Amino acid sequence: MVNEQALLADLVGAINAWMQGSRSRSLSGLARRTNVAYSTIRRIAQNESVPHPYTALSISEVVMSTQERLEFLKNHFPTIGNLMDECYVNSIRAEPNDEALNRYIRQEPHNRIFNIAATKKGTNRRSIMQLCGQMGVDALDEMVDDAVLVELPDGTIKYTHDNWAIGNIEDALHQVRHSTEHFEKHLVGTEGASLMHSTGAVRAELVPQLKELVLKFMKDLNALKDDQDSEGGIHFFCDLMYSLYDRNEWNACPNQELDG
Secondary structure, eight states: OHHHHHHHHHHHHHHHHHHHTOOTTTTTHHHHTOOOOOHHHHHHHHHHHOHHHHHHHHHHHHSOOOHHHHHHHHHHHHHHHHHHHTTTTTGOSSHHHHHHHHHHHTTTHHHHHHHHHSSSSSSSSHHHHHHHHHHHHHHHHHHHTSSSEEETTSEEEESSSSSSOOOOHHHHHHHHHHHHHHOGGBTTTTTOOOOOOOOOOGGGGGHHHHHHHHHHHHHHHHHHHHHHGGGGGGOOOOOOOOOSSSSSHHTTTOOOOOOO
C-alpha cells in the first residue's frame, strides 16, 4: 500500500529542487509540461494535496533524473520500480544527451531552436520568444533541463559545441524534412533565401562530377561559416541533396561501386 504522506514529501522535495535548478522554471511551466492542471500542481507543491498515482508519475518524469525516478518508483510503486531495476538499470546512462538530442531534433519547435543554438553565436530567450512564442520557451526549458543546451551567465544559449555535424543518414533526412517547414518563401528574391530544383541525365563517366560539385559547395560553405571574420548574428540553414533516381542505373555502370 502506498504511503501517501511519504510519497507527497518526496514529490514536494523533488519539485522544489527542480524549481531551484533554473530561474526560468515555474509551477505553470511544470503544469504545461506534465499536462496537469496548474491548480493541482500548486496544491501538491504546497503540500496540500496527495496526487493521484498517474499525476505523481507524470511529475516525476519532469522533476527527477532517471536515477532519482527509479528510486522514487522503487519506494512508492515497487512493482514498477523493481521491474525497471531488474530489466533496465544496465541500460540507463548517466548522461542521456545523445538519446535526448535524437528525440528533440525530430520535434518542433525543438528542432528549430536547437539548430539556431548549435552555432558559434548561439541564441537567447528573447529571440526564442520572438520566433516561437511561449511554446518555444517551454521547449527550450526542456532541452536545458536535459543538458542538450546550456544557458550561460550572460543569457546566451548554446549547444555544448559550437558546431554540429550529422553522421547518420536518417537524422540528416529528418533535418531536411524540418527545413522544408522552416523555409521562408517570402524571402525568395532577396539575399535571405534561394531555392533550386534540377534534374537531368548525363553519361556514366560524368556522374562523379555531379558529386564533386556538391562536395565543393559543402567545403566552401563550411569554410565561410567557420571563418572567424565571418562570425555574426544572422542564423541560416542550408540543405543540399543529390541522388540518382534509379539505383539500378548506377549499378549498371562498369567499374563503379555504389557510394553510401
